[in-house]
Each structure stands twice: as C-alpha cells, then as structure tokens.
Amino acid sequence: MTAPLPLPLLLDGVTLTYPDGDGRLTALDEVSLEVPAGTLTACVGPSGSGKSSLLAVAATLIAPDRGRVVLAGADTGALGAAERAALRRSRVGIVFQQPNLLPSLTAAEQLQVMAHLAGHRPGAARARALALLDAVGLAGQASRRPHQLSGGQRQRVNIARALMNSPSVLLVDEPTSALDHERGVAVLDLLVRLTRELGTATVLVTHDAGHLGRVDRVVEMSDGRLCPAFVRGPVAG
Numbered sequence: 638m639t640a641p642l643p644l645p646l647l648l649d650g651v652t653l654t655y656p657d658g659d660g661r662l663t664a665l666d667e668v669s670l671e672v673p674a675g676t677l678t679a680c681v682g683p684s685g686s687g688k689s690s691l692l693a694v695a696a697t698l699i700a701p702d703r704g705r706v707v708l709a710g711a712d713t714g715a716l717g718a719a720e721r722a723a724l725r726r727s728r729v730g731i732v733f734q735q736p737n738l739l740p741s742l743t744a745a746e747q748l749q750v751m752a753h754l755a756g757h758r759p760g761a762a763r764a765r766a767l768a769l770l771d772a773v774g775l776a777g778q779a780s781r782r783p784h785q786l787s788g789g790q791r792q793r794v795n796i797a798r799a800l801m802n803s804p805s806v807l808l809v810d811e812p813t814s815a816l817d818h819e820r821g822v823a824v825l826d827l828l829v830r831l832t833r834e835l836g837t838a839t840v841l842v843t844h845d846a847g848h849l850g851r852v853d854r855v856v857e858m859s860d861g862r863l864c865p866a867f868v869r870g871p872v873a874g
C-alpha cells in the first residue's frame with residue numbers, strides 16, 4: 638500500500654509578531670490552517686487583520702515566532718535558509734498584487750525566466766510556457782510585451798508565471814483589486830479552474846468577498862485570528 642501524500646500546506650499554531658515601538662504587535666495569533674491539494678481557500682478580513690502576513694508566513698518569506706509551517710510534509714522551521722529557499726522555489730508559486738512583469742520581455746519569456754532560474758531545460762520551458770498561456774486564455778498573446786496587454790491580461794500572465802515550476806502550493810494576494818468586477822470574476826474563475834486541474838493547494842487573500850461563490854472554503858482574519866467563515870465541497874474542518 639502506498640503512503641498517503643502529505644498535505645501541501647499546513648500551518649499549525651502560527652504566531653507572528655512585529656516590533657512596535659517598545660513592544661510587539663501580534664499580526665498572527667495561533668493561526669492553524671490545512672489546505673488540501675486541488676482546493677482553493679479564500680482568506681478575507683479587514684485591512685490590518687493579518688492576511689498578507691499569513692501569506693508571507695505560508696510562503697516562508699517570514700519565519701513565525703511560534704508554530705509550524707509545513708510544506709509538502711517538510712517542517713520549514715527545521716530547515717536552513719538555503720534549504721528553505723530551495724523548497725520555496727520548487728513548491729510555492731506566489732502571485733503578488735502587482736504583476737511586476739519585466740517590461741522588455743514577452744509574455745512567454747516572463748514564464749521562461751522562472752524555469753531558467755530553477756535550472757530547467759529551455760526547450761521544455763518554452764513548451765510549458767505556451768501551454769500555460771493557453772490555459773489562462775492568452776494563447777494569442779505569447780509574443781506581446783506587458784505594455785501591449787490589458788490589466789486583466791497582465792494578471793493572467795502573473796498567474797501563469799507563478800505556475801511555471803509546477804508548485805504544489807499557490808499563494809495569491811489580492812489578484813482582482815486593480816480589475817473591474819467582470820474581469821475580477823473571470824480571474825477568480827480561472828484560479829478555481831487551475832486549482833482543480835493542476836491540483837494546487839491555493840490560498841487567495843482578498844478584500845472582496847463579493848465573488849467567492851465557487852471557492853471551496855472561506856476563512857476570515859480578524860485581529861490576527863483565523864475564523865472559519867464557511868466550508869463547502871470536499872474540504873472539511
């Protein structure tokens with residue numbers, strides 16, 4: 638019998654504080670979260686409640702004061718900085734709010750750079766880049782540079798780029814904030830579809846609870862604490 642695959646992402650009792658004058662500000666307070674493969678968890682909550690901090694800790698960009706961040710079964714607190722960076726590069730895709738695409742590169746090249754950094758072969762990288770651009774609805778735009786793309790198209794390139802190295806965890810920060818409602822819904826739908834098709838454990842931070850109808854689970858941050866808001870489908874607890 639084969640052993641079950643470890644959860645792609647597990648946060649267990651994570652507390653994070655920042656320096657604040659003479660004291661410390663608690664940004665995350667005993668946060669626990671399990672994200673199974675192929676599911677999308679949306680994290681909502683007011684400004685300053687800790688959503689971005691949650692993503693930064695899950696991405697291992699910031700180490701928590703207490704608690705565990707476990708990526709694909711590896712307790713990241715037990716790793717050295719170089720091992721943690723390697724794990725992040727191979728396991729985690731991050732979609733930041735601003736696409737930050739390189740102005741001189743085409744859409745396909747934005748993706749190929751990621752494969753190059755990870756040491757993958759150029760030929761295979763080109764084919765994967767084109768397939769991913771197709772998957773995000775940009776098959777015809779592979780040769781365009783960022784200034785030749787709309788805001789929604791740039792955000793799609795941003796998402797495809799994060800998926801380039803086949804991450805098991807996809808972390809997405811406010812992907813729709815610069816888009817109108819219709820394009821925001823389309824990007825959300827795209828993330829749900831890619832999560833299912835590629836089997837990523839996806840966490841999406843958003844202010845906008847208006848179009849979360851198709852996600853698996855919504856959790857709410859409030860003063861650094863995480864409360865389940867609703868659960869649907871196969872995700873439990």
Ligand SMILES: Nc1ncnc2c1ncn2[C@@H]1O[C@H](COP(=O)(O)OP(=O)(O)OP(=O)(O)O)[C@@H](O)[C@H]1O
Nearest residue numbers: 655656662664682683684685686687688689690691
């Ligand atoms: N680098 C930092 N140093 C000190 N305090 C910080 C730092 N980053 C965030 N904070 C504080 O931690 C708390 C949580 O911030 P965080 O950015 O995680 O919230 P958020 O829910 O993402 O907010 P927003 O929706 O406005 O982006 C806030 O009180 C914020 O002021």
